[in-house]
Amino acid sequence: MKIAITGGAGFLGKKLARSLLDDNALGVEELVLADMVAAPDELTGDARVRSVVGDVTDADLLADVVQADTDSVFHLAAVVSAGAEADFDLGMAVNLDATRTILDLARKHGNAPRIVFSSSCAVYGGDLPEVVSDNQQITPQNSYGVQKAIGELLVNDYSRKGYLDGRCLRYPTVVVRPGKPNKAASTFASSIIREPLQGEAAVCPVKAETEMWLASPRTIVANTRHAHDIDAGAWGPWRTVPLPGFTATVRGMVDALEAVAGAEVASRVQWEPDPVIEKIVYGWPTRLDTARADTMGFKRDTDMESIIRAFIEDELDGVVK
Amino acid sequence: MKIAITGGAGFLGKKLARSLLDDNALGVEELVLADMVAAPDELTGDARVRSVVGDVTDADLLADVVQADTDSVFHLAAVVSAGAEADFDLGMAVNLDATRTILDLARKHGNAPRIVFSSSCAVYGGDLPEVVSDNQQITPQNSYGVQKAIGELLVNDYSRKGYLDGRCLRYPTVVVRPGKPNKAASTFASSIIREPLQGEAAVCPVKAETEMWLASPRTIVANTRHAHDIDAGAWGPWRTVPLPGFTATVRGMVDALEAVAGAEVASRVQWEPDPVIEKIVYGWPTRLDTARADTMGFKRDTDMESIIRAFIEDELDGVVK
Numbered sequence: 001m002k003i004a005i006t007g008g009a010g011f012l013g014k015k016l017a018r019s020l021l022d023d024n025a026l027g028v029e030e031l032v033l034a035d036m037v038a039a040p041d042e043l044t045g046d047a048r049v050r051s052v053v054g055d056v057t058d059a060d061l062l063a064d065v066v067q068a069d070t071d072s073v074f075h076l077a078a079v080v081s082a083g084a085e086a087d088f089d090l091g092m093a094v095n096l097d098a099t100r101t102i103l104d105l106a107r108k109h110g111n112a113p114r115i116v117f118s119s120s121c122a123v124y125g126g127d128l129p130e131v132v133s134d135n136q137q138i139t140p141q142n143s144y145g146v147q148k149a150i151g152e153l154l155v156n157d158y159s160r161k162g163y164l165d166g167r168c169l170r171y172p173t174v175v176v177r178p179g180k181p182n183k184a185a186s187t188f189a190s191s192i193i194r195e196p197l198q199g200e201a202a203v204c205p206v207k208a209e210t211e212m213w214l215a216s217p218r219t220i221v222a223n224t225r226h227a228h229d230i231d232a233g234a235w236g237p238w239r240t241v242p243l244p245g246f247t248a249t250v251r252g253m254v255d256a257l258e259a260v261a262g263a264e265v266a267s268r269v270q271w272e273p274d275p276v277i278e279k280i281v282y283g284w285p286t287r288l289d290t291a292r293a294d295t296m297g298f299k300r301d302t303d304m305e306s307i308i309r310a311f312i313e314d315e316l317d318g319v320v321k
Numbered sequence: 322m323k324i325a326i327t328g329g330a331g332f333l334g335k336k337l338a339r340s341l342l343d344d345n346a347l348g349v350e351e352l353v354l355a356d357m358v359a360a361p362d363e364l365t366g367d368a369r370v371r372s373v374v375g376d377v378t379d380a381d382l383l384a385d386v387v388q389a390d391t392d393s394v395f396h397l398a399a400v401v402s403a404g405a406e407a408d409f410d411l412g413m414a415v416n417l418d419a420t421r422t423i424l425d426l427a428r429k430h431g432n433a434p435r436i437v438f439s440s441s442c443a444v445y446g447g448d449l450p451e452v453v454s455d456n457q458q459i460t461p462q463n464s465y466g467v468q469k470a471i472g473e474l475l476v477n478d479y480s481r482k483g484y485l486d487g488r489c490l491r492y493p494t495v496v497v498r499p500g501k502p503n504k505a506a507s508t509f510a511s512s513i514i515r516e517p518l519q520g521e522a523a524v525c526p527v528k529a530e531t532e533m534w535l536a537s538p539r540t541i542v543a544n545t546r547h548a549h550d551i552d553a554g555a556w557g558p559w560r561t562v563p564l565p566g567f568t569a570t571v572r573g574m575v576d577a578l579e580a581v582a583g584a585e586v587a588s589r590v591q592w593e594p595d596p597v598i599e600k601i602v603y604g605w606p607t608r609l610d611t612a613r614a615d616t617m618g619f620k621r622d623t624d625m626e627s628i629i630r631a632f633i634e635d636e637l638d639g640v641v642k
Contacts, residue, residue, distance in 0.1 A: 088482065126558040137458045139477070139559040146478040150471050156460070157467040161409065237447040238460040 001026045004065045006056055006102070007076035008033025009040070011177050012118075015221050016074060017043050025229075026072075034065045035077065056098040066105040072114040072228060075102055081122055081280060083183035084144035095147035103154055107163035116228050117155045117168045119148040121213055121242065124285045132285040134242065134292045141283045152240045159232075159239050167227045167235060172215040172245030173284075175253070175304075176311040185280040189214070192250070193257055193308055196268035199321035205274035208251035211286035215245045215300075216307040217314070223298045234296055244290045244300035256304035260312070261320045322347045325386045327377055327423070328397035329354025330361070332498050333439075336542050337395060338364055347393075347550075355386045356398070377419040387426040393435040393549060396423055402443055402601060404504035405465035416468035424475055428484035436476060437549050438489045442534055442563065444470040445606045453606040455563065455613045462604045463506075473561045480553075480560050488548045488556060493536040493566030494605075496574070496625075497632040506601040510535070513571070514578055514629055517589035520642035526595035529572035532607035536566045536621075537628040538635070544619045555617055565611045565621035577625035581633070582641045 003020065007013045013033060020028055021043070032050045033039040039051040054061040056077045066073055077094065084091025099117070106113050124132060125141030140146045155166035177190040188205050189212055195202035215223075223243050235241075248256075258266035290298070301307060312318055324341065328334045334354060341349055342364070353371045354360040360372040375382040377398045387394055398415065405412030420438070427434050445453060446462030461467045476487035498511040509526050510533055516523035536544075544564050556562075569577075579587035611619070622628060633639055 135456075135458050137456050139561075140474070141481065141558055143478055143482070146474050149474055153461070153467050153470055153474075157464055160462065161464070237462055240460075 001028055001071045002030045002032075002067070002069055003028060003072045003074070004032040004034065004070055005074040005076060006034045006065065007078065009035035009037050009051070010076060011179055012174070012217070012220060012224070013074070013076050014040065014043065015217055016076075016224055017049070019221050019225065021046055021048065032065050032070075034061065057093045059101050062098065062101050062105060066102055066109070066113070068109040068111060070109075070111075070113050072116070073102060073106070074116045074118075074224065074228070075099060076118045078118065078148075079144070080182055080184035081120075081142055081144040082185045082277070084147060085142055085280070086183075088143055091143050091147055095144065096150055099151045100154060103158045103164060107158060112162060112164050114165045114228060115155060115167070116224060117151055117166060118224075119152050119168045119170045119240065120145065121170050121172055121284055121288070123149040123152070123170060125283045128285050130287060132242075132288045134289065142280055156239050160237070165232050166239050168240040169224065169227050170240065170242040171220060172213045172243060174217060174220050175214050175307060176315075177217065178311075178315040185277050186212070188277070189250070189253070192254060192269045193311065196257060196265045197261055197308075197312065197316060197320050199268075201268045201270055203270050203272050204250055204254075205272060205277040206250060206281050207273060207278075208249065208254075208271065210250045210281065211247050212250065212281075213245045213284065213286050213288060214248055214304070214307075215243060216310060218310055219299050219301050226298055230296065241293045241296065241298070242288050242290050244293050244298050245288065246301050246303070247287050248304050253304050256308055260305055260308045265320065322349055322392045323351045323388070323390055324349060324393045324395070325353040325355065325391055326395045326397060327355045327386065328399065330356035330358050330372070331397060332500055333495070333538070333541060333545075334395070334397050335361065335364065336538055337397075337545055338370070340542050340546065342367055342369065353386050353391075355382065378414045380422050383419065383422050383426060387423055387430070387434070389430040389432060391430075391432075391434050393437070394423060394427070395437045395439075395545065395549070396420060397439045399439065399469075400465070401503060401505035402441075402463055402465040403506040403598070405468060406463055406601065407504075409464055412464050412468055416465065417471055420472045421475060424479045424485060428479060433483060433485050435486045435549060436488070437545060438472055438476045438487060439545075440469040440473050440489045440491045440561065441466065442491050442493055442605055442609070444473070444491060446604045449606050451608060453563070453609045455610065463601055477560050481558070486553050487560050489561040490545065490548050491561065491563040492541060493534045493564060495538060495541050496535050496628060497636075498538065499632075499636040506598050507533070509598070510571075510574070513575060513590045514632065517578060517586045518582055518629075518633065518637060518641050520589075522589045522591055524591050524593050525571055525575075526593060526598040527571060527602050528594060528599075529570065529575075529592065531571045531602065532568050533571065533602075534566045534605065534607050534609060535569055535625070535628075536564060537631060539631055540620050540622050547619055551617065562614045562617065562619070563609050563611050565614050565619050566609065567622050567624070568608050569625050574625050577629055581626055581629045586641065
């Protein structure tokens, strides 16, 4: 199988690549990792991996990534929430136009590749009920959410027309991400766990009682693969699903940090509300009834402490500073 | 006030233009009517009217239509349902790309013009409840509906960013349209009334018990103007509204025709189901709870007989053949 991952050198792209290569359930012959930076040696050391470096707004680059014999594309590359809000044109170019270029390449090739599209709960916004159902209309209040919603619509229509076999996932906020903060408005949700565990201070820009809808990297990788692997028939006429998550307050996240790593580590979180971040984050849903995803067999995390322990194991070699 | 109407020589564009010119409530200084064909003499005879002929996929044409001092745009031009389904690229070019060009022109000019965007109940599809609420998620099952849904999302986001002041209307099926059948899958809904009234046979391609969600041309023009005229504040964070309509079966429509014009006229309707049309039409919602539109002051038709009488008055000079 020939597989491509856009955003393949990003946090999720790398984990997905590692997972696909390791168990080789799909019989990977080639795994293309496309990103602004080269994939790490740890991945490119595998002879099946081809690293493609460049911008997804470059149609020639995408033509090299999505070829006539590409079986599956995981389209993860995106300008994230605060980034798309700050630079409207960049968000449109990456989140909308590049997505459309990928879909048009698939259509041109005529081989109906399987395409997994990373959407987001940022598609929700405006006046939301306390619990968001699968039937909730989406009224996004940020450009990232709008662009992701448009991507969902396009993937659905191209699938309906038989041009490709698409699957769209509305990701919860993923914690704990390794690495550095990014331009997502939600980046603090990982920072307030990750940095204190490594002896550094971290700023929480929202109030302690703020609720968030969360999922762990392990679960996200498993659910992204599940979305790809299940039959097209399981999707029915709508190839978009909000993924299961769980609700925690930021205070509850820091309490879990204290329970796992002690009071000194937890005290490294500083509370400095930022109105710009608050405005975006407070618009997101915090409780979803994901009945459809549950029926389709997607997994769910249950608690923050387990996620923090998994992060320490996966990313810190078990060592807390 | 300087106003532009795309699709300005179409059925709705002409009626809207006539209405805007006649009462002049907006103080029309210039009314640009852009379409594939010239606006009729009846309209261009008014010194305030400028007819622009060409294709809305032509960016230069749109730049001539949406200028830096354009106060309001009624963007009605579209490739309709069966047309967009038959020619995917044309639908994308007209319904998506041309819409985006108009929004980008407004953004470039920086004068935040008021833009009324004609969307459609074709955005609904898939598994729908018996009564569709304002909160219904949209899962369109035809390319026209997808492209209109994307237009709505874009108009909303450009409005939220302050680039323009947009208002999106999900039109019911409009009956009775004057003129000739078009490429809309719903075109028969007008044909089965219009043609028999003029002594001609008409084919109904769906079953007699098929329900439809309907509105009259008079109400559509009034509601389109109302959408334009009300304050931005009345729209809140979501600038899209499904318009009020009423539910009738095709049989009920023909019964109303018989009540108004007699059994001989009604007998000119021929029942010949067409699976392609049926598949599209059966996917549309037939009952909507339009609470939001009602609160916002939009009007509603009540019965088919009144609509047929208005058609005979407005379009046939009172004469039935």
